[in-house]
Amino acid sequence: MAQDQTFTVTPWEVKGRVDYRKLAEQFGVKLLTEEDIKKIEKLAGDSHHLLRRGFFYAHRGLETIIERIEKGQRWALYTGRGPSADLHLGHILPWMFTKWLCDRFNVELFFEMTDDEKFLVRDLPLEVANRYAYDNALTLIALGFRPEQLHLIIDTEDIHYLYKIAVKVAKCLTLSTIKHTFGFTDSTNVGAAFFPTLQISVAFLPTELYREEAPVLIPAGIDQDPYFRLARDIADRLGYPKPCTLYCKFVPALTGEEKMSASRPETAIYVNDDDETVRRKIMNAFTGGQPTKELQRKLGGNPDICVVYRYFMAYVPDDNIVKKIYEDCRSGNLICGECKRMLYEHIVRFLHELREKREKARDIIHKYRISSKF
Amino acid sequence: MAQDQTFTVTPWEVKGRVDYRKLAEQFGVKLLTEEDIKKIEKLAGDSHHLLRRGFFYAHRGLETIIERIEKGQRWALYTGRGPSADLHLGHILPWMFTKWLCDRFNVELFFEMTDDEKFLVRDLPLEVANRYAYDNALTLIALGFRPEQLHLIIDTEDIHYLYKIAVKVAKCLTLSTIKHTFGFTDSTNVGAAFFPTLQISVAFLPTELYREEAPVLIPAGIDQDPYFRLARDIADRLGYPKPCTLYCKFVPALTGEEKMSASRPETAIYVNDDDETVRRKIMNAFTGGQPTKELQRKLGGNPDICVVYRYFMAYVPDDNIVKKIYEDCRSGNLICGECKRMLYEHIVRFLHELREKREKARDIIHKYRISSKF
Numbered sequence: 001m002a003q004d005q006t007f008t009v010t011p012w013e014v015k016g017r018v019d020y021r022k023l024a025e026q027f028g029v030k031l032l033t034e035e036d037i038k039k040i041e042k043l044a045g046d047s048h049h050l051l052r053r054g055f056f057y058a059h060r061g062l063e064t065i066i067e068r069i070e071k072g073q074r075w076a077l078y079t080g081r082g083p084s085a086d087l088h089l090g091h092i093l094p095w096m097f098t099k100w101l102c103d104r105f106n107v108e109l110f111f112e113m114t115d116d117e118k119f120l121v122r123d124l125p126l127e128v129a130n131r132y133a134y135d136n137a138l139t140l141i142a143l144g145f146r147p148e149q150l151h152l153i154i155d156t157e158d159i160h161y162l163y164k165i166a167v168k169v170a171k172c173l174t175l176s177t178i179k180h181t182f183g184f185t186d187s188t189n190v191g192a193a194f195f196p197t198l199q200i201s202v203a204f205l206p207t208e209l210y211r212e213e214a215p216v217l218i219p220a221g222i223d224q225d226p227y228f229r230l231a232r233d234i235a236d237r238l239g240y241p242k243p244c245t246l247y248c249k250f251v252p253a254l255t256g257e258e259k260m261s262a263s264r265p266e267t268a269i270y271v272n273d274d275d276e277t278v279r280r281k282i283m284n285a286f287t288g289g290q291p292t293k294e295l296q297r298k299l300g301g302n303p304d305i306c307v308v309y310r311y312f313m314a315y316v317p318d319d320n321i322v323k324k325i326y327e328d329c330r331s332g333n334l335i336c337g338e339c340k341r342m343l344y345e346h347i348v349r350f351l352h353e354l355r356e357k358r359e360k361a362r363d364i365i366h367k368y369r370i371s372s373k374f
Numbered sequence: 375m376a377q378d379q380t381f382t383v384t385p386w387e388v389k390g391r392v393d394y395r396k397l398a399e400q401f402g403v404k405l406l407t408e409e410d411i412k413k414i415e416k417l418a419g420d421s422h423h424l425l426r427r428g429f430f431y432a433h434r435g436l437e438t439i440i441e442r443i444e445k446g447q448r449w450a451l452y453t454g455r456g457p458s459a460d461l462h463l464g465h466i467l468p469w470m471f472t473k474w475l476c477d478r479f480n481v482e483l484f485f486e487m488t489d490d491e492k493f494l495v496r497d498l499p500l501e502v503a504n505r506y507a508y509d510n511a512l513t514l515i516a517l518g519f520r521p522e523q524l525h526l527i528i529d530t531e532d533i534h535y536l537y538k539i540a541v542k543v544a545k546c547l548t549l550s551t552i553k554h555t556f557g558f559t560d561s562t563n564v565g566a567a568f569f570p571t572l573q574i575s576v577a578f579l580p581t582e583l584y585r586e587e588a589p590v591l592i593p594a595g596i597d598q599d600p601y602f603r604l605a606r607d608i609a610d611r612l613g614y615p616k617p618c619t620l621y622c623k624f625v626p627a628l629t630g631e632e633k634m635s636a637s638r639p640e641t642a643i644y645v646n647d648d649d650e651t652v653r654r655k656i657m658n659a660f661t662g663g664q665p666t667k668e669l670q671r672k673l674g675g676n677p678d679i680c681v682v683y684r685y686f687m688a689y690v691p692d693d694n695i696v697k698k699i700y701e702d703c704r705s706g707n708l709i710c711g712e713c714k715r716m717l718y719e720h721i722v723r724f725l726h727e728l729r730e731k732r733e734k735a736r737d738i739i740h741k742y743r744i745s746s747k748f
Contacts, residue, residue: 116541126541156538163533167490167500170565175549178564190552191544194568 007258009223010183012121014259020222020249024058027225029247032057036066043069044104049317050097050248058222060232061244065217069105076206077101078216078243080112080153080199083132084124087139088268089347090251090260093314095143097248098219102149109150110216110370111140112202116155120191130156137365139271142357147367151374153205155198158370165201165208170194172234181226199224200231203243209374215241222247251314252307256286271355275348282308282344288329289336300332308336308343316346381632383597384557386495388633394596394623398432401599403621406431410440417443418478423691424471424622432596434606435618439591443479450580451475452590452617454486454527454573457506458498461513462642463721464625464634467688469517471622472593476523483524484590484744485514486576490529494565504530511739513645516731521741525748527579529572532744539575539582544568546608555600573598574605577617583748589615596621625688626681630660645729649722656682656718662703663710674706682710682717690720 007016009023024031036059041047043066050056068075079098081091102109113133119126133154141150153161178184178193206214218228228245235242250259253267260268269278288306290296303309303326312322325342328334366372381390383397398405410433415421417440424430442449453472455465476483487507493500507528515524527535552558552567580588592602602619609616624633627641634642643652662680664670677683677700686696699716702708740746 116537119541120545126538156541157534159537160531160534163490163537164500164530167493167530167565170568171494171563173564174561175553175558175564175567176560179549179560184549186550186553187548189545190547190549190567190571191541193549193564194544197564 011223011226014223014250016258018250018258020057023222024247027058027222027229029058029060029222029225029245030062032059032062032246036062039066044100046100046104048097048100049319050093050314053313054249055093055314056097056219056246056248058247059245060225060228061215061242062217062246064215064242065244068215074210074212074214075107076210076214076216077107077109078112078202078206078218079109079220080114080202081133081136081140082114082118083129083136084118084122085132085263087136087271088260089271089311089315090268091136092139092143092271093251094219094221094248095140099143099145101217101219102145108148108206109145110202110205111137111150111152112199113137113152113154114195114199116191116198117195120189120195126156130154134365137368138358138361139354141361141365141368142354144357145368147364148373150368151370152365152368153202153370159198161205161209161370161374162198162201165204166194166197168238169197169200169204169231169234172237173197173230177230181230196227196230199227200234203228203231204235204238204240207240213241216243218243218245220245220247221250252310254281254285254307256307269347269351271351271358273351278348278351279344282340282347283337285311285340287336287339293335293337296335297332301329301334301336303329308340311343311347315350385597385600388597388624390632392624392632394431397596398621401432401596401603403432403434403596403599403619404436406433406436406620410436413440418474420474420478422471422474423693424467424688427687428623429467429688430471430593430620430622432621433619434599434602435589435616436591436620438589438616439618442589448584448586448588449481450584450588450590451481451483452486452576452580452592453483453594454488454576455507455510455514456488456492457503457510458492458496459506459637461510461645462634463645463685463689464642465510466513466517466645467625468593468595468622469514473517473519475591475593476519482522482580483519484576484579485511485524485526486573487511487526487528488569488573490565490572491569494563494569500530504528508739511742512732512735513728515735515739515742516728518731519742521738522747524742525744526739526742527576527744533572535579535583535744535748536572536575539578540568540571542612543571543574543578543605543608546611547571547604551604555604570601570604573601574608577602577605578609578612578614581614587615590617592617592619594619594621595624626684628655628659628681630681643721643725645725645732647725652722652725653718656714656721657711659685659714661710661713667709667711670709671706675703675708675710677703682714685717685721689724 007018037051065075077098115129115133118124118129137152184193203216228243232242253260255267269281286307288302290299312325316322381392411425439449451472489503489507492498492503511526558567577590602617606616627634629641643655660681662676664673686699690696
């Protein structure tokens with residue numbers, strides 16, 4: 001749990017304007033250096049825009065994974081999702097990067113759908129959370145994962161893969177540790193208190209399933225760090241390799257707040273938003289533009305504080321396009337309405353393709369279930 | 375948790391001389407009446423010595439089960455074992471009565487082996503607790519259960535039958551409730567705190583698996599009451615029928631303390647004790663006899679405080695035999711050495727038969743696993 005006078009970041013809440021450097025410091029994670037990024041790019045033989053544009057910006061133990069890549073040793077990817085609602089673009093950003101890692105380093109992704117958590121921590125009926133797990137998985141698959149690349153774990157249905165590991169994890173964690181780490185109290189239900197052991201257990205699962213040491217690299221939002229800090233604390237004691245993490249910043253809300261929110265639809269673009277809704281949301285987005293078209297032409301805008309520009313950074317890989325928008329905004333050549341229309345076109349094209357692939361995923365989702373492979 | 379100045383009874387500890395009437399009062403359970411016993415005997419068309427001799431002595435909600443038997447409605451039996459060691463005669467006593475209920479009322483028994491609990495609460499390696507689960511199951515089966523009568527649940531292996539129910543149970547139980555009910559503190563590990571949700575979940579499993587309302591009757595030691603009191607508290611909220619319980623007293627230790635203890639081998643007769651060991655333990659047992667043979671002949675003994683007599687009560691169903699021993703002891707006709715030899719013969723005959731059936735159970739244990747049936 002990180003709390004500051006100006007912002008709060010926990011696995012359940014992101015509030016205020018996050019100072020990412022300060023947050024990394026508070027959590028005790030390392031900032032990603034230029035050298036780190038170059039090393040990954042060299043090993044990958046490729047560059048990813050979320051890495052070179054600083055979306056992924058902090059880590060724990062990345063050097064371990066880099067060393068294993070260099071030595072040709074086994075490792076795996078792990079990330080997940082609390083399936084409580086339809087997906088928006090903020091959710092899938094780290095997954096797009098994770099797909100790139102899968103492809104470039106020929107490793108498998110273990111993906112945990114924590115339907116139990118959403119029932120225990122939120123007020124969502126278990127059946128609804130479970131339905132979202134399947135729904136969200138379609139979008140994940142639509143990002144292009146092949147069945148042999150992605151192992152889907154749905155907590156309430158695949159618990160037998162995790163429970164033996166979870167009891168060992170649980171024995172290392174006192175109620176006091178859990179309460180302190182996650183901000184729980186004696187009024188918290190015992191299921192919410194136990195749940196972190198499952199999220200931690202997936203980090204050790206590849207080592208069990210592969211029957212050889214296989215540390216995981218976890219690309220995730222930095223709000224998930226409390227789980228993985230605990231996992232690293234106890235790994236040695238349990239004879240597992242420490243999990244490594246790679247943390248990304250949040251995609252800002254269209255309205256200008258720090259993070260998109262599933263509970264306020266206007267802050268985010270949803271995978272299932274129709275074109276007109278996407279258009280309206282983007283047109284209403286917070287920008288760095290001047291109050292009038294004339295002032296914009298004269299003074300130029302400020303892309304550095306502009307949500308629309310941030311979306312180009314996040315969802316448009318081509319550096320030439322993004323660079324041109326930055327310069328044209330600064331110079332006053334580009335006015336906000338035009339810029340928003342360009343973003344709209346990029347986003348709807350992306351969403352149309354994604355939804356088409358989502359439909360195709362319905363027939364093959366069973367091939368991604370961990371139970372069809374291990 | 376029940377604590378008194380003279381005794382303590384919790385799921386993990388029985389200390390001091392238990393006042394069963396006071397214990398029932400402290401736990402808030404009802405005492406079994408003569409009328410209750412007659413009703414069960416009438417419905418069963420048979421009498422069981424553990425019932426008529428007062429070993430089973432208290433209950434919660436027995437009237438519900440009696441009513442369902444009368445109406446021909448569905449119900450099930452549920453009991454279990456924390457597999458932390460070899461079994462002794464004290465462990466199997468309630469199971470013998472449970473087998474009788476299975477047969478007389480044509481109901482199925484759900485039996486939970488809590489290997490996870492023994493790892494989380496005791497210092498037993500998980501693999502060892504799991505091995506004991508299989509070993510203990512052989513003895514259970516040897517009591518004569520047919521595969522269609524007995525559904526064996528091993529927590530770490532059959533967790534997927536329980537977890538969906540467990541998260542619903544867990545959501546109803548705060549850390550505060552768990553701590554207070556089981557005497558846990560913030561230093562308790564989170565797995566031990568979560569475990570009660572699993573023991574409670576089995577009480578609701580028959581209703582899920584049968585897809586119709588099926589309350590359970592739980593024959594168990596009264597020390598298990600805290601779990602089932604909580605289960606009854608939350609059943610309504612979850613839409614499950616309240617579980618009913620039937621509690622038995624402990625079989626006293628051979629050495630005269632209140633309860634046999636797996637950690638002190640001399641207090642109990644183990645299923646695997648060889649004849650010579652059984653003989654030695656019985657010969658050293660605490661009795662109600664006089665200091666010398668001559669005084670015994672002259673004054674008679676006191677079977678009411680005699681552990682050997684208590685064993686006859688527990689393990690010899692024939693009332694004529696037990697009655698004769700009582701009278702011959704009182705009159706001084708029977709001296710302790712002779713009485714012990716008679717008990718020895720009853721016990722070793724029972725153990726030989728049991729062990730023979732245990733060996734046969736090895737080949738068919740898979741037929742009892744819940745996963746082979748549901």
